[in-house]
Amino acid sequence: MRTGDSNARLASIFKTSESTFQRMLNEGREALLVDYVPSRLGYDHMSREEVVQRNLIIPERLFGNPDSPINERKAVTMCDGTYINHQKSSNYFFQRKSYSSHKYRNLLKPMLYVCCDGHIIEVSGPHAATTSDAVIMNNTIDDEEGLIHWFYRPGDVFILDRGFRDSKGPLEEYGYAVHMPETKHPRKTQLTTDQANKSRCVTICRWVVEVINGRFKRDFRLLRIDHSNRALSYMMDYFRIAAALLNDFHVLIDNNVHANEFLNIINERISQPNRLADLVIRNNYNRRRAHFQPMAANMPEFEQFPRFSEEQMILFALGSYQIKQARKYYGEHLQPDGEFIIELGGDVPVQEVRELDGRDLWLIRDRMQSRHTRSKTYYVYIAVEPTLSGREAVPHYYCHCNAGKRTVGCCAHVMTVIWYIGFARHEHSSASRRARKYNRQAGALNIV
Template sequence: MTITRNYQVSCDGHIVDCLGPYKATTNDASITSLNLCNEESCLRSFFRRGDIFILDRGFRDVINELQRYGFVAHMPESLLENEHQLTTQQANRSRFVTMCRWVVEVVNGRVKRDFRLFRHVFNNRAALHLKNDFRISCALINKFHVVIENPPEALEYVRIAKDRLSLENHLATYVEQANLNRRRVNFQMINSNNPHLDRFPQLTITDLKRLALGTYQLKQATSYYGEHIRQTGIYSIEVNNTLDDDVPLILGLNNYLLRGRIKSRHVNSRTYHTYLLISKDDAVANTLDTIVGYCCSCLIGKRTVGCCAYIMTIVWYLSWGRYNDVTAPASALDNFFQEYDE
């Protein structure tokens, strides 16, 4: 099997060069390394020392080589040995990378959307003209595609991200020290219709985008919510009204703690705990300042630059979804297949 991949994309969505085809067993790092060794390749002839490469984790084995040639490379952080979560600083730096790298995913989507030939496995018999076909498709996209521009809120998101880059997640530290993921006695099961949640802020979509620093997590929230109400029709949450006396003062006063449990979107048997520290202060009611802190037990759950999709699911529903008559996506398919008793 052959594969065409590993192309460079500029910040506005123009494809600078496309490489390949290569054997399907050749990874991104190996492809990049091969082109770095070739002085006539685009990597060596077009790019200059000091140019910045925004990469994914598949390039981790070639980062040092890129740096030796004078390039600046950034990619999401990887787990430290014997750890199950990124640290707050690692997760924050990873969010900085994904805030820039989304352009690549947009271009990938355009290639598959506009050229059906590249949506499926390419027949080896056609591999002789595979590279030409792919280069032509990239040229057509460059000629006719809409230039990708930053959204109007981009500068605001960048400012927020920079301000929160070095911000520690004190709630995550407390959750670990108090071992809250394993404790049940202080948490009471409620549902989203409980009067207690009347204090939860009612936010706008603009507020939610500002919390996530983008729209990706917001788009995921609807699907996650749907998965959790299909069985009972109720969105269940756990609440702790009175924090223990040993809670550090850095978490503030006059707050209450919400805990949610959400299934992983990658592993069916895995469940993540999400925590929200909510202020009872009327002065900040129905604003983002009501959300004092948040954390999750997922890989990137400690970050303070934006939030993970699991946190966003709970915030989205409690602050916006339950006021707007939302339904689970594709709910019409739930009873599509009729079950027959044997």
């Protein structure tokens, strides 16, 4: 499983015939499924109370009831479907069922049920590639005698992604609490501030299940290469064995060292409106060019921009993901002469900026190319109070991207500007050198 080598190669390594090795492999697999997996995977290998004890601080404080007695607290579970690629089949019925028009591949889908700390509760499947995550969940909960209703109780929490949106109603009918990122209103280009903030509260918890999905593909080559159709009937057996091995030997995910500070920031800003977004939209700043003067970020005008430490940036973004993305955005937006261009709103009327909170703030604008779509450019606005330091010096920020109105954390586009002006240009860090290296590598590729 770890190397993904063929039976012929492994048989030659063990100096035996391929048929003998195949028989040994079958016996070993059956022994693991009977004697090893049941004690480390499945609804019978742990109790609901053990799931509750594995709740991390952030999801429990946001969606649970941490002050209740242990037997009344809510179990928080994250669900997600992953996939295993396999060869194209000559059976046309199976070919249609296993072809994903989303991934453009032949694949089958296992479904994961994961605790907050990354421990895998159960794995179901395999499910057809044409079956959505929502349909898989609905089929699971429609069985009123099923194990999921025996294991969970009404009030327990499921943290899901948008692919489960058609399961929200059925799950709530059974009394479960469901949380997932919000979707845009019809004919709107952005999430509202309230929607963006609620979505961030979900994603700050839900990343755990994505990490577990990645561990399957990283640690077991057999699960990341195209599975042989001849061995496809054993695919789910190998997946369950891999899940049991991860539960048994992999380090669990622990609480973030800044968890309590994250929660304080979320509680402080969850209901805060994005006044800068309202100002930009009301005055149509995206179409105003004369009011913003382009200049290099290393010019004297930006010397008073407050400096940030790495810890302050993590608290500003509520995580490290946006900082990692900022390095890559910076590398893409460097000018040929090595300068990073920012627009300063020097000609924006003072009374308009004072509408934010009555102070004379700097208004900075930048344009960020979307990393997904070449035709999209996002405008980033940051209001700065130069007399303050750290996070308090940036009281308002707004981006034109999908989640740019959030006041809980920030998007990667906003973080790119703060990361460079407030941190990287002062540190001359290896991070900024790596970003410039990415830019040179991209320029060296003659992509047509």
